[in-house]
Amino acid sequence: MSVRPDVMTESVVDRPAPKRPYLKGRWMDLGERVRPLQGLLRWRSFQFLAILPNLFLFYFFILAALWGTPVGNRNIMIVFVWILWWFILITLWVPLAGRLWCTMCPIPALGEWLQRLRLVTVRFASKAKGFKNVLFGLNRKWPRALDNIWLQNLLFLTLATFSALLVTRPIVSAFVLGGMIVLALGLALVFRHRVFCRYLCPVSGFLGLYAMTSSVALRSRDWDVCVRCPTKGCMLGSENGWGCPWMVYMGKLDRSNYCGLCFECLKSCPNDNIGLFVRPFGVTETRILHLDEAYKAFIMLVLAAVYSVTLLGPWGTFKDWANVTETGDWRGFLAYAALVWGACLVAFPAMYGLLVKVSQWASRWRGRRVLVPASASANGAGEPDFRTLFLRFSYPLVPLGLLAWIAFSLPLFFVNGSYIVSVLSDPLGWGWDLLGTAHVPWKPLIPEWVPVLQAGVLLGGLAVALRTGWAIAWELWRDPRRARWGLAPMAGLWLMVTVGFLWLFTG
Amino acid sequence: MVRNVLVTALLVLAGVGGGVWWARSTAPPQEIVVDVEARRYAYEPPVLRARQGDVLRLRLRSTDVVHGFFLEGYDLDARIVPERPDFEVWRPSEVQWAEAEKRGELPTKTESSVEVSSLQGIRRVREVVLRLDRPGRFRYRCSHTCGFMHPFMQGELIVTPNYPFHVGVGAAIGLTLAFLAWRPVDPSRRRGTSS
Numbered sequence: 045m046s047v048r049p050d051v052m053t054e055s056v057v058d059r060p061a062p063k064r065p066y067l068k069g070r071w072m073d074l075g076e077r078v079r080p081l082q083g084l085l086r087w088r089s090f091q092f093l094a095i096l097p098n099l100f101l102f103y104f105f106i107l108a109a110l111w112g113t114p115v116g117n118r119n120i121m122i123v124f125v126w127i128l129w130w131f132i133l134i135t136l137w138v139p140l141a142g143r144l145w146c147t148m149c150p151i152p153a154l155g156e157w158l159q160r161l162r163l164v165t166v167r168f169a170s171k172a173k174g175f176k177n178v179l180f181g182l183n184r185k186w187p188r189a190l191d192n193i194w195l196q197n198l199l200f201l202t203l204a205t206f207s208a209l210l211v212t213r214p215i216v217s218a219f220v221l222g223g224m225i226v227l228a229l230g231l232a233l234v235f236r237h238r239v240f241c242r243y244l245c246p247v248s249g250f251l252g253l254y255a256m257t258s259s260v261a262l263r264s265r266d267w268d269v270c271v272r273c274p275t276k277g278c279m280l281g282s283e284n285g286w287g288c289p290w291m292v293y294m295g296k297l298d299r300s301n302y303c304g305l306c307f308e309c310l311k312s313c314p315n316d317n318i319g320l321f322v323r324p325f326g327v328t329e330t331r332i333l334h335l336d337e338a339y340k341a342f343i344m345l346v347l348a349a350v351y352s353v354t355l356l357g358p359w360g361t362f363k364d365w366a367n368v369t370e371t372g373d374w375r376g377f378l379a380y381a382a383l384v385w386g387a388c389l390v391a392f393p394a395m396y397g398l399l400v401k402v403s404q405w406a407s408r409w410r411g412r413r414v415l416v417p418a419s420a421s422a423n424g425a426g427e428p429d430f431r432t433l434f435l436r437f438s439y440p441l442v443p444l445g446l447l448a449w450i451a452f453s454l455p456l457f458f459v460n461g462s463y464i465v466s467v468l469s470d471p472l473g474w475g476w477d478l479l480g481t482a483h484v485p486w487k488p489l490i491p492e493w494v495p496v497l498q499a500g501v502l503l504g505g506l507a508v509a510l511r512t513g514w515a516i517a518w519e520l521w522r523d524p525r526r527a528r529w530g531l532a533p534m535a536g537l538w539l540m541v542t543v544g545f546l547w548l549f550t551g
Numbered sequence: 552m553v554r555n556v557l558v559t560a561l562l563v564l565a566g567v568g569g570g571v572w573w574a575r576s577t578a579p580p581q582e583i584v585v586d587v588e589a590r591r592y593a594y595e596p597p598v599l600r601a602r603q604g605d606v607l608r609l610r611l612r613s614t615d616v617v618h619g620f621f622l623e624g625y626d627l628d629a630r631i632v633p634e635r636p637d638f639e640v641w642r643p644s645e646v647q648w649a650e651a652e653k654r655g656e657l658p659t660k661t662e663s664s665v666e667v668s669s670l671q672g673i674r675r676v677r678e679v680v681l682r683l684d685r686p687g688r689f690r691y692r693c694s695h696t697c698g699f700m701h702p703f704m705q706g707e708l709i710v711t712p713n714y715p716f717h718v719g720v721g722a723a724i725g726l727t728l729a730f731l732a733w734r735p736v737d738p739s740r741r742r743g744t745s746s
Contacts, residue, residue, distance in 0.1 A: 115699075
């Protein structure tokens with residue numbers, strides 16, 4: 045069979061390179077490499093089957109919390125949710141797969157199924173203008189003024205203030221998680237798509253932030269194909285898939301913050317233009333765009349320190365303040381709440397802002413002493429303003445914060461992991477011994493090695509923060525000396541944060 | 552790129568070396584007597600500091616409910632009953648106090664003190680003696696469910712030289728200085744960039 049020269053010319057030589065502005069460094073299209081995975085993700089039942097077991101477990105945990113023992117370390121709700129689930133989520137799912145938990149989360153499932161009036165299949169109306177899927181409910185649009193994650197930030201801070209109660213009392217966990225189901229259900233009937241997940245869910249807020257670091261990302265393979273696509277099926281829906289429940293347009297997506305990995309776009313795209321990409325951890329997606337996202341990074345980092353002091357620290361006063369329903373020390377609790385909120389929303393951002401200002405002065409001062417190279421002018425690198433520096437330099441706090449949370453979570457699992465084995469046999473604390481493991485004694489796993497592991501994890505976080513911070517400084521100033529002077533105050537902050545956590549965990 | 556990697560490796564190694572030097576101690580060993588008071592959900596004092604080679608005499612008390620005292624690194628566990636001057640202590644920690652109680656094997660006689668290195672099985676004592684031959688940070692935790700916050704009831708025994716902390720801080724400083732000394736890499740010489 046002869047090769048037609050004209051076809052060769054068109055397909056190989058003249059075909060433009062795919063437009064992928066989000067690609068920096070090493071990326072791999074996992075969907076192209078592993079075709080069965082692409083097939084699995086396109087399978088309409090995939091998400092339903094991923095949610096279903098979690099939904100059953102979730103309701104069982106709530107029942108166990110309501111009817112089982114109130115002693116947290118003997119109740120499956122506390123042991124499985126706040127020890128096992130949390131550890132897997134923060135140490136594996138988030139760094140490796142970003143928002144993979146959102147794929148299988150049972151909390152918004154009932155609301156979404158009711159909104160769609162379908163469990164698996166798609167309701168399609170070809171003549172409809174705009175959205176091609178038919179949704180049940182009032183179908184209102186989320187208010188524009190709330191199109192940010194401030195509500196998530198405040199809700200997460202509120203939950204964090206009561207965290208000592210949340211993670212030790214099964215009944216509190218049941219009411220909070222049950223309340224989230226009810227809220228998600230109500231919102232699904234009023235607003236279109238997953239507004240609970242996108243704007244309110246406290247877990248989704250930090251998953252979105254830390255998904256920026258993850259090694260997996262869903263992206264359009266070629267933005268130009270999306271621009272030319274007449275149907276915009278990923279956004280508006282098609283007969284094969286629902287329009288993006290997270291309200292994301294794949295043709296412009298270059299950050300993972302708000303992509304919930306539901307994989308509907310893989311099904312609805314008529315051009316096979318959506319791929320699941322694998323990329324290096326933490327260093328490719330380094331743009332914080334808005335103040336609410338920067339504050340999320342501050343809040344998460346400060347809360348990692350607060351939890352480390354309150355829950356893992358040896359100081360009884362903080363535990364007494366946080367454990368207010370048992371101690372009755374409401375004055376202490378108010379002081380604790382004021383400390384937490386003040387540190388997250390005022391003290392840390394103020395210190396950070398001051399260092400950003402110092403960074404700006406330092407680079408300007410250095411700039412007076414050196415000639416800006418021609419390459420810098422050619423690249424359009426001017427003098428970055430305070431807001432740009434404030435937002436750009438907040439990204440390194442994301443890998444730093446995530447690794448601090450992993451370091452915090454290690455002793456939770458290694459010290460309290462043996463409760464998982466005993467609770468498996470007696471999930472409600474009623475004296476059962478289903479698997480013969482109910483009386484396995486509490487025994488910490490490699491406790492002497494935990495501080496060493498924590499130190500290694502914290503140093504890893506600092507390395508990624510410095511690496512990305514250095515790249516950001518270079519992008520901002522395009523001159524090594526000015527970038528170095530601009531980076532120094534911020535690097536000092538990251539070092540200080542790391543030493544603080546080292547002291548908390550190993551010092 | 553090679554220069555950056557070399558600079559990073561050298562400065563981190565220098566930081567680690569500085570951390571080891573910082574952590575070392577030449578003071579002579581001493582004997583420390585501490586009364587540890589357990590209450591919901593903390594120990595008083597919350598942090599015990601000592602040097603490698605010191606001898607630590609621990610007297611454990613509880614002021615409210617039954618608490619445990621599991622000491623990491625020394626595989627020691629204890630049961631502290633409120634308002635009693637003595638306590639039950641055992642090693643290895645796998646020994647089941649509840650099983651021993653069922654079998655009626657709990658000690659009835661109180662000894663004035665026991666040295667941890669010679670401890671086997673359950674003993675009732677007024678004082679436990681530890682020769683601190685292992686440096687590092689060891690937590691002591693409550694091992695008997697004592698209330699809602701029980702899994703978070705803990706204290707710290709810090710035996711210097713505490714290498715994970717000092718070496719960690721040294722490495723962090725070295726790492727930070729290394730990145731400040733980094734030079735930009737010519738993008739045309741970077742390998743493995745896909746498009």
